[in-house]
Amino acid sequence: MSSFLDRILGPRISIDERSKHSLRYGTPGFLLLAARVLLLVSVFLPYWHMELQAPQYPDGLHMTAYMNSLTGDVAEIDGLNHYIGMRSLYEAAELERTVGVFIMILFVVMLELAAYIHTRWAALLVAPVVFFPVVFLVDLHLWMRHFGLNLDPEAPLSNAVKPFVPTALGKGGIGQFVTIATPGVGLILAAVASVVLVAALFFHRRAYLPLVKQQRLASGTPNGC
Amino acid sequence: MKDKRTWFRFLPATAAAFTLCGATAASNAQSMRDVETVAKERGLTNADLIAAAKTYLPSGQKDEYLMFASGGHAGQIFVVGLPSMRLLRSIAVFTPEPWQGWGFGVGNEILEEGFPNGKANLWGDTHHPALSETNGDYDGEFVFINDKINARVAVIDLRDWETKQIVKNPLTLSDHGGTFVTPNTEYIIEGGQYAVPWGSDYVPISKYKEEYKGSVTLWKFDRKRGRIDKDQSFAIELPPYWQDLSDAGKLASDGYFFMNSLNTELATGGIQDKKPPFEAGASRNATDFLHIIDWKKAEQVYKAGKTQEIKGFPVIMLQTALDEGLLHVTPEPRSPHGVDVAPKGDFIVVSGKLDPHVTIYSMEKIKKAIASKTFSGNDEFGVPILDFDSVVEARIEVGLGPLHTQFGPDGYAYTSLYLDSAVARWTMGGPYGSGTPEPDWTLVHKTPVHYNVGHIAVAEGDTVAPDGKYLVALNKWSVDRFVQTGPLLPQNLQLIDISEDGTNAPVIYDMAMGVGEPHYAQIVKADKLNSWATYPEVGWDPHVQNIKPMAPKKGMERVQRNEDGSVDIYMTAIRSHFNPEHVNLKQGDTVRWHITNTERALDATHGFAVPMYNITASLEPGETVTIEFVADTPGTFPFYCSEFCSALHLEMMGYLMVEPE
Incomplete structure (x- = not known):
């Protein structure tokens, strides 16, 4: 059992060795830490903005999505959306908003663990976090698509407005409204974290792959990980 | 769906293009030559163009001041923006008003609070709005207004601009002398006007002197509740002199208020019996009486219980008022309209319609005269009369039919001249003297107005800190100023630019007021108000x-x-x-x-x-x-x-x- 764990954790580095090559061994750990910080900070920041511009709203209508909440003029936008038969935005991504923060905590724990694992298994822990911003946007797009294509046919303006897919990023339009969707600082931080994590994996591989190979040769187990 | 990357690339470019377009459009179309062409076509002078430039507000720009004007027998308050002189809205008060849904299912219980003896009265005659004050300056929280016809006072909350309360005065049926507030809005002063027996009960007019009463009511304002507290309010009995406008003292005169009176002759009219009509009988004497009332002392007298319940309301009887030294009078030019306290509270300006002077009383001298009992006698009700010469500071001949005075920040005072159809600018002396280039207590200039000016309002001109800048003449007649609208003509509210010294005080805008007859108005800096844009929460x-x-x-x-x-x-x-x-x-x-x-x-x-x-x-x-x-x-x-x-x-x-x- 312990040998299984050892195989996953990979070669350990002595304190002497670490201090001799502090840059080599420190870099992946530091980058993983940086990614953790970025993700943690992002939880408190907006992930996504949508602005609706129309003549009768000189300041526009604004909606902001956080990891766990939807804020801004949501009630007003819902009120307008009812004309075209769109469901309340509060009904969108309920599960995602409920578990979002826990997922982020899980991500942080995974990255914490990844820092202790010196084999390719670390990549398995890091990969979901790397893809997270993309998954976020895809999820957002799917919700928009789902809401936009499933309009209530009994709605007041259903004759005038055909089902449509609101834009998840960039400029769109519906009726007299111009919609502008932009990523929030939180999402940008998460994206930066993804880049940092890819770099972390690169330096991780550079630091530990030679050691893993050495260990494999020494133990003579060709199938070792 | 547009490619998002394309869009992101386009955004700065679009923004730049937009800015450029805006700039070109602005520089293309307008030059001073175009202005001249338009002016020529429309026959506008340079003065007209300057007036337009001073008052015109492009779409989206907002007024600097708000004027709360009474609506006269429209029974409402009208709010006008300055300098644009646009009517921004009315506030329904005593009269049901369908746009605001006032009195057609909503607000009925408030209107009913003001029904005299429970009888429906669905209009009012609003005269003198009073913005709530803190330390003698407008605080933008509330506005009060009187109803002259039925002696009622209304409270309007300036968060949502809705009438919250109407109180009916149980003692009298006319209250031209309201509303005026004490410097911290402790009390709202409501002076009675036409004398009636207590509660307007039936008494033959032959018993006028004995049974008809003058009075002033001090309504306690509970700022926290935003309501008048009837249980903390009281009245003072006065001789049946038709007390008129009042004004609360401040700073040097804090603790006092001042009221005019019209009919010290105790005329009872009777033109149908070939007796002198009121207009003659009530103007016979050369002087009427300026009432000087110590309200802080009156409050103590009321709290000490030295009152009599009349119509369920505590009244300090005239004899008690005299015994306690609450009331003094002094002669004032007959048939007066305004009594106006100067910003520092040190001077009180009175003008009588039939005397071409403004009379300026000194608070210091009044206090001295009261202390040393410098009386020229007592009136027939025993009220001590302060010797006129001992309390007057100055008299200035300003013109015919002087009515009301307002103050600028710089030592100028302004008086409306009803008969001259003009607004007089004159200089004050004493501590104000150094503010103006002209000598103290002199007439500087008269601006003609159109026509028959009643009240005037200067921006914050009745507070401890007048702003000056703008003066509005509330003219009763417009005669030839507007296109004919049938035989009922609108009032003409004229905006006068008083920002410069000396003889330069031109009219820069005429506003037709075709929905009511404003009497008095107060002009407050718009940013003093904290209005709600929507109600704070749903429900x-x-x-x-x-x-x-x-x-x-x-x-x-x-x-x-x-x-x-x-x-x-x-x-x-x-x-x-x-x-x-x-x-x-x-x-x-x-x-x-x-x-x-x-x-x-x-x-x-x-x-x-x-x-x-x-x-x-x-x-x-x-x-x-x-x-x-x-x-x-x-x-x-x-x-x-x-x-x-x-x-x-x-x-x-x-x-x-x-x-x-």
Whole structure:
């Protein structure tokens, strides 16, 4: 059992060795830490903005999505959306908003663990976090698509407005409204974290792959990980 | 769907293009030559162009000042922006007003508070608005107004600009001398005018001197509750002299207030019996009496219980007032209109219509005269008369028919001249003397106005810190100023630029006021107000300025038939529907119709109007109202939103069906 764990954790580095090559061994750990910080900070920041511009709203209508909440003029936008038969935005991504923060905590724990694992298994822990911003946007797009294509046919303006897919990023339009969707600082931080994590994996591989190979040769187990 | 990357690349370019377009458009179209062309075509002089430039507000720009003007016998308050002189809105007070849904199901209980002896009186004659003050300066929280015809005072909350309370004076039926506030709005002063027996009971006019009463009422204001506290209010009996306008002292005169009087002759008219009419009888004496009342002392006398209950209201009787030294009078030019306290509280300016002077009294001298009992005698009611020469500081001849005085920040004072149709600018002396280049106590300039000016209002011109800048002459006649609108002509409110010294004080705008006759107005810096743009929360009851616990909420709409047979309707309104849309009642049902406007958007007001039942309400975003009525008329009644709210506004309706018995 312990040998299984050892195989996953990979070669350990002595304190002497670490201090001799502090840059080599420190870099992946530091980058993983940086990614953790970025993700943690992002939880408190907006992930996504949508602005609706129309003549009768000189300041526009604004909606902001956080990891766990939807804020801004949501009630007003819902009120307008009812004309075209769109469901309340509060009904969108309920599960995602409920578990979002826990997922982020899980991500942080995974990255914490990844820092202790010196084999390719670390990549398995890091990969979901790397893809997270993309998954976020895809999820957002799917919700928009789902809401936009499933309009209530009994709605007041259903004759005038055909089902449509609101834009998840960039400029769109519906009726007299111009919609502008932009990523929030939180999402940008998460994206930066993804880049940092890819770099972390690169330096991780550079630091530990030679050691893993050495260990494999020494133990003579060709199938070792 | 557009490629998002393309769009991101385009954004800065679009922004730049937009800016460029804007710049070119501006530089293309307009040059001073174009201005000259337009001016020539329209026959405008340079002075006209300057006046236009000083007053014109491009779309979207906002006024610097708000003028709260009484509405005269319209019974409302009118709010005008300065310098644009645009009528921004009216505030319904004593008169039902359908646009604001005032008195057609909503606000009825407040209007009813003011019904004299419970008898419906559905109009008012508003004269003198008073903005609430802190340390003698407007604080923008409340505005009060009197109703001269029935002696009532109303309280308007300037968070939502709605009337919150109307109190009926139990002692008298006319209160031209209201409303004026003490420097911290401790009291709202309501002076009676035409003397009547207490409570307006029947007494033959032959007993005028004995039974007809003058009075002044001090309404205690409870700022926290935003209401007049009737239980802490009291009145003072005065001789039946037709007390008129008043003004509260401040700073040097803090603790006092001043009132004019018209009829110290005790004339009782009788033109039909060939007796002198009031206009002659009440103007016989060369002087009337300026009343000087120590309200802080009066408050102590009231608190000590030295009052008499009259018509259920505590009154400090005239004899008590004299015994306690609360009341002094001093001669003033006859038939006076305004009594106006200077910014530092040190001078009191009075003008009598039939005397071309303004008379300036010194508070210091008044106090001295009171202390040393420098009396020239007592009037026939025993009121001590302060010797005129001992209390007067200056007299200035300003012109014919001087009425009201307001103050600038720099030592200038302004007096309206009714007969001259002009506004006089004159200099004050004493501590104000150094503010003006001209010598003290002299007439500097007269600006002609059109025509027959009554009150004038200077920006914050009756506070401890006048702003000057603008003066509005509230002219009674407009004669030839506007295109003919039939034989009833609008009033003419003229804006005068008083920002420069000396003889330069031109009229720069004429505003036709065709909805009422403003008497007095106060002009407050707009940023002193903290108005709500929408009600703070959905389900707001403006009457208590809090959430109504049983306000209808989304998802809770219903028609509820109670055990006692009454019906509660819980309805919500949002663009573009009411819920419920079908309301079934039985003839004779007592109905409480609760409606919440659940909107949060600025300006998303809904109306609620029911035919045949004389119901119309204005529901501003967040507001909840309750309308009570008896469904006495059977039939089918389409109710609808009466405020154009949305593209599907016409569809925002429902059916009230009242089944016959």
